[in-house]
Amino acid sequence: MPSDDSLFDRVASKMAAHLDGDSSGHDVHHAWRVNRVGTRIAEAEDADPRIVGVAALVHDLHRIRGDGFTHPEETIPEVREILADADVPADLVDPVCHCVAVHEEYDFEDDPLTAETVEAEVLQDADNLDAIGAVGIARAFQFGGAHGNLMWDVDRPLPEEEAYEKDAGIDDDAPGSTFHHVHAKLLRLHENMNTETGREIAAERHAFLEEFAERFAAEWEGEL
Structure with missing residues (x-):
């Protein structure tokens, strides 16, 4: 039986042409980070690491x-075409597609799709974990820069319990603000973890994110 590494390498090779050149923080390096933490969580949560990893x-x-x-x-x-080209075993295809279809659904959205397998829950946790902590902060500002967003629009109040929007709070009349995105979404992701392992990892990364947010505001105002 081929190793998981061989399977993952084949899929990554097929995806490279699609993700190469991405400047928004959703590049092949992000995919591999989600793969690594996802398979780690899968093994701890009795999920299939092949499904999560692919x-x-x-x-x-x-x-x-x-x-x-x-x-x-x-x-x-x-x-499905990419999975076929990478010779992914047929029994993995439908479970993988379900994971992909529901991975970007959040409890704080209106009427989210439901993750119906533990593998889908694990993928969601792994993807969300890459959005918090040190790498998550870097990705947020990379994404904001790629989309012409301000670091912080100080004339707009920071969100408290406002509904999350998939466009990161960007409206038609004003540029987006990455620091608003940090408050509107990233500081809420730890509450959206599905698995115990995901929650344990998220707790440490969330603490780092909170510390960053406080220091960013203080340095912005010249208090530090």
């Missing part, structure tokens, strides 16, 4: 499809 490598195809937000469900036909 799904991690193909989950962000929607991120490079046109302007605005494309729902992951819309990329499933193309995901």
Whole structure:
């Protein structure tokens, strides 16, 4: 039986052409980080690391499809083609596609799709974990820069319990602010973890994110 590493390498090779050149923080390095932490969580949570690992490598195809937000469900036909080209075993294809379709659904959204397998829950946790902590902060500002967002629009109040929007709070009349995105979404992700292992990892990363947010505001105002 081929090793998981061989399986993952084949999928990553097929995805490289799609993700190469990405400047928004959803590149092949992000895919591999989600793969590594996802398979780690899968092993701890009695999930299938092959399903999680393959799904991690193909989950962000929607991120490079046109302007605005494309729902992951819309990329499933193309995901299936990539899995076929990578000779992914047939019994993994449907479970992988389900993981991809529901990975970007949050409890704080209206009417989110439901993750129906532990593998889908693990992928969601792994993807969210890469959005908090040190790497998550770097990715947020990389994404903001790629989309012409301000670091912080101090004339807009920071969100408290406002509903999360997939466009990161960017409206038609004003540029987005990465620091608003940190408050509107990233500081809430630890509450959205599905697995015990995910919650344990998220707790430490969330603490770092909170410390960053406080220091960023203090340095911005010249208090430090």
